[in-house]
Amino acid sequence: MVLRTTTSTTLWWLLLPSLLLISSLLLFKKGRRSIISRSSPSSTSSPSPSPTLPLGSLGWPLVGETIEFVSCAYSDRPETFINKRRALYGKVFKSHIFGNPTIVSTDAEVIKFILQSDAKSFVPSYPKSLTELMGKSSILLINGGLQRRIHGLVGAFFKSPHLKAQITRDMEKLVRESMAKWREDEAIFIQDETKNVSIAFQVLVKALISLDPGEEMELLKKQFQEFILGLMSLPIKLPGTQLYRSLRAKKEMVKLVRKLIRSKREEMNGTTTSIVSKDVIDVLLNDSSNQLTDELIADNMIDMMIPGEDSVPVLMTLAINYLSDCPAALKQLTEENLKLKSLKAQLGEPLFWSDYLSSLPFTQTVITETLRMGNIIIGVMRKAMKDVEIKGHLIPKGWSVLAYLRSVHLDDNHYDHPYHFNPWRWQIQDKDVSNNNFTPFGGGQRLCPGVDLARLEASIFLHHFVTQFRYTLIFYLFIYLTSLKDTQNYP
Numbered sequence: 001m002v003l004r005t006t007t008s009t010t011l012w013w014l015l016l017p018s019l020l021l022i023s024s025l026l027l028f029k030k031g032r033r034s035i036i037s038r039s040s041p042s043s044t045s046s047p048s049p050s051p052t053l054p055l056g057s058l059g060w061p062l063v064g065e066t067i068e069f070v071s072c073a074y075s076d077r078p079e080t081f082i083n084k085r086r087a088l089y090g091k092v093f094k095s096h097i098f099g100n101p102t103i104v105s106t107d108a109e110v111i112k113f114i115l116q117s118d119a120k121s122f123v124p125s126y127p128k129s130l131t132e133l134m135g136k137s138s139i140l141l142i143n144g145g146l147q148r149r150i151h152g153l154v155g156a157f158f159k160s161p162h163l164k165a166q167i168t169r170d171m172e173k174l175v176r177e178s179m180a181k182w183r184e185d186e187a188i189f190i191q192d193e194t195k196n197v198s199i200a201f202q203v204l205v206k207a208l209i210s211l212d213p214g215e216e217m218e219l220l221k222k223q224f225q226e227f228i229l230g231l232m233s234l235p236i237k238l239p240g241t242q243l244y245r246s247l248r249a250k251k252e253m254v255k256l257v258r259k260l261i262r263s264k265r266e267e268m269n270g271t272t273t274s275i276v277s278k279d280v281i282d283v284l285l286n287d288s289s290n291q292l293t294d295e296l297i298a299d300n301m302i303d304m305m306i307p308g309e310d311s312v313p314v315l316m317t318l319a320i321n322y323l324s325d326c327p328a329a330l331k332q333l334t335e336e337n338l339k340l341k342s343l344k345a346q347l348g349e350p351l352f353w354s355d356y357l358s359s360l361p362f363t364q365t366v367i368t369e370t371l372r373m374g375n376i377i378i379g380v381m382r383k384a385m386k387d388v389e390i391k392g393h394l395i396p397k398g399w400s401v402l403a404y405l406r407s408v409h410l411d412d413n414h415y416d417h418p419y420h421f422n423p424w425r426w427q428i429q430d431k432d433v434s435n436n437n438f439t440p441f442g443g444g445q446r447l448c449p450g451v452d453l454a455r456l457e458a459s460i461f462l463h464h465f466v467t468q469f470r471y472t473l474i475f476y477l478f479i480y481l482t483s484l485k486d487t488q489n490y491p
């Protein structure tokens with residue numbers, strides 16, 4: 001069974017919704033090929049042949065090839081659009097999607113180069129409705145020194161052992177509470193359980209703004225649901241439209257975050273030393289550069305909640321889905337987790353965050369393989385700020401670039417039987433998760449700062465799930481639960 005990850009709001013990264021096409025079409029401009037400057041990953045002194053525009057078709061006037069791209073994106077095999085052209089034109093080809101002439105790359109080296117490039121060569125590219133919802137100072141849209149600063153601060157905080165310990169405690173509590181409501185011999189819809197119960201969302205919100213479950217959290221969740229719908233809506237900002245409602249919801253959420261910022265600032269004014277950072281707001285308030293305004297901090301807090309609502313729950317759902325198709329992997333995963341659970345029970349201690357990340361090696365390979373096959377973020381988009389030359393290809397200034405990560409992850413030149421869920425492939429030593437052919441979290445200056453958190457949360461969820469329940473997949477993500485009889489509890 002293949003889950004269509006393309007139906008998730010994850011698409012906000014890749015801008016697939018056909019409705020957004022309308023705004024893109026209004027923005028349609030013919031790409032120009034004026035050569036202003038070039039940068040090459042391999043600058044040598046010997047003259048090399050002039051780079052050429054990759055082969056491919058720009059499709060129909062105005063719409064280009066967008067309709068075919070979008071209809072494939074909503075199918076079980078979104079890469080069909082790409083694979084067809086790749087067979088005709090090669091790993092890098094030109095197309096015309098979402099109103100822009102676009103260079104599509106399925107070549108791991110070219111993708112690496114794009115991801116590693118700075119804002120002088122490529123900047124993120126999103127349609128107007130999304131930029132409006134995210135806010136102009138969102139980390140996803142800003143470039144240069146400011147982006148690097150926020151990325152560094154947030155990334156370091158997300159890596160801190162203190163935060164990981166807090167996330168582990170919060171996540172375990174919520175997972176236990178939520179699973180306690182599941183009944184034996186009951187069918188549950190696993191995607192709803194990981195998403196609607198909002199375990200990952202609440203854990204992330206606590207890490208971002210220290211908000212605990214309660215009335216304000218419930219209100220925030222409600223507004224966030226409204227906000228997130230706008231990411232997949234018509235780009236029309238009139239009363240009654242989704243975009244309008246989503247912007248209003250964002251305004252309310254920003255108000256709440258600004259209230260928290262104000263009270264933190266007041267607390268800080270009373271002290272001479274910087275406060276110990278309990279959450280991401282503290283981290284950004286403690287920054288001495290004076291570049292981080294309250295508006296910037298508030299906007300970013302809301303945007304950073306998106307992966308908690310979407311990417312992490314999708315990762316958990318896909319893992320359960322793939323495991324139910326691979327009983328040998330489920331068996332090994334269950335045994336590994338039960339063994340650790342019983343060892344911890346003997347020692348009379350709980351699992352620490354480091355246990356989840358390093359004492360459950362097979363669980364980690366299951367997560368890695370789920371990331372490879374599931375392609376939660378199927379690609380990232382950029383816009384070329386100047387003519388760029390890479391591996392003999394020309395990417396003209398002003399053109400969009402689609403770095404299609406999914407093709408690399410499902411390429412049989414990189415992975416044997418790429419559509420086969422095989423966690424054991426990651427046990428072979430030369431399969432290194434840090435190579436060019438595995439980039440589910442992007443790379444370079446925009447490498448996802450939430451990588452450890454996502455893995456930690458997925459491990460905690462899987463641990464509690466497989467050590468408490470047996471299940472059978474009955475129909476498209478519906479599972480039938482049977483509690484394990486020998487469940488031991490943690491201290």
Ligand code: HEM
Pocket residue numbers: 124139140147151204304305307308311312315376377380381439440441442443445446447448449450451453454
């Ligand atoms: C399975 C889960 C996740 C996946 C697959 C994922 C994937 C990605 C990818 C591919 C990018 C790069 C986008 C680009 O280059 O334009 C990214 C960026 C980012 N991710 Fe994640 N992510 C996940 C979870 C998280 C979590 C839990 C957080 C926590 C807040 C997070 C926060 C961010 C942020 C802030 C950025 C922007 C970084 C920047 O532009 O400097 N992500 N993510």
